[in-house]
Amino acid sequence: MISSSPDKITQTEKICNQHNFESYPAVNASTNPSIATQSRKADHIRICLEEDVQFHQTTNGLERYRFTHCCLPELDRNEIDISTTFLGKRVGAPLLISSMTGGTEQAGIINYRLAEVAQHYKLAMGVGSQRVAVEKPQLADTFAVRKCAPDVLLFANLGAVQLNYDYGLDQCLRIIDILEADALILHLNPLQESIQTRGDTNFKGLLDKIYQVCQKLPVPVIAKEVGNGISAAMAEKLIAAGVTAIDVAGAGGTSWAKVEGERASNPLQRRLGTTFADWGLPTAECIRSIRAAKSDIPLIASGGLRNGLDVAMAIALGADLAGLAMPFLQAAAESGSALHNLAEVLVAEITTVLFCTGNSTLNDLKHSGTLEQRQ
């Protein structure tokens, strides 16, 4: 499934792939929790690449908008600047490779390919939940992409619910350290945990634990969903608890109810996966409502963004950065060059929006009023 033919591996990838992935343990079905976590990670990649796990009825909400075309931009397209700053660090484009994976040989290859393209284009990047690296320290290297991405805004990742299952400040510090991360993403995934086999479903008292972690960590904390969205009311609570930024990860893209439904070992879980396949708040709605409530919170749009036009619309609606997961996964599974092609296309699409709306920077686009609701 993951192509790694030598001609497709770039020079940097070769340098970054000087890891002995062969020495990692084989992934077998087992009741050992860390092996179970590894097996889950492998399933997630396989299911996302092979099955239809996209939302069907619920959309990301961006189809309700369009940009006003400008027939005479009075700009040189080559001078358009799509760089921006997020959490104090410069990025070459308003793009985030959303949190996805780590913890298996295949996941390590994907992470290093993603890191190489992130470094080349100065994109922000997240890795998947690093719980497996705490459980099995020898797997930390499948996440440790900083050596390939020295200038990149890198986000560590942990399920917030783990704070109710023996994880605390020490584990958060450990996973930040593995990545030399600029920030920690705590993801919120009650629907996914409800459908997952032996999911962690005790979310009681979590806001206070998030508050404790935010108080003590040396890096900012980002609260993120996984594809069901964050409402303005919840964003306000999370911000009051000390979270620095929000990634809405709204509905309209990859459906984690579907993914977990595909993995499900019993009919009840499969049924839940089907019933809740289209559950959630569309990405566009989350962005609009959170931005209306909090004018200055660093805000990431993600969930169903599939091209640079989606990215530009999300920025015009009030996001500062836009994350894509599935498109980067598909390209990474193919090759390093497929990833470079994807990044080139996204950059060209965002640039074209700015040019054809007469804006020379993302900041201009945000304040231009060129995004309108379709009639």
Ligand SMILES: Cc1cc2nc3c(=O)[nH]c(=O)nc-3n(C[C@H](O)[C@H](O)[C@H](O)COP(=O)(O)O)c2cc1C
């Ligand atoms: C294979 C895969 C694994 C994922 N694992 C994680 C994870 O560990 N932590 C997390 O916060 N989000 C995870 N996600 C969710 C994505 O970050 C994203 O929020 C979601 O897929 C919606 O974005 P999309 O529609 O662009 O795919 C994963 C997504 C994919 C495709």
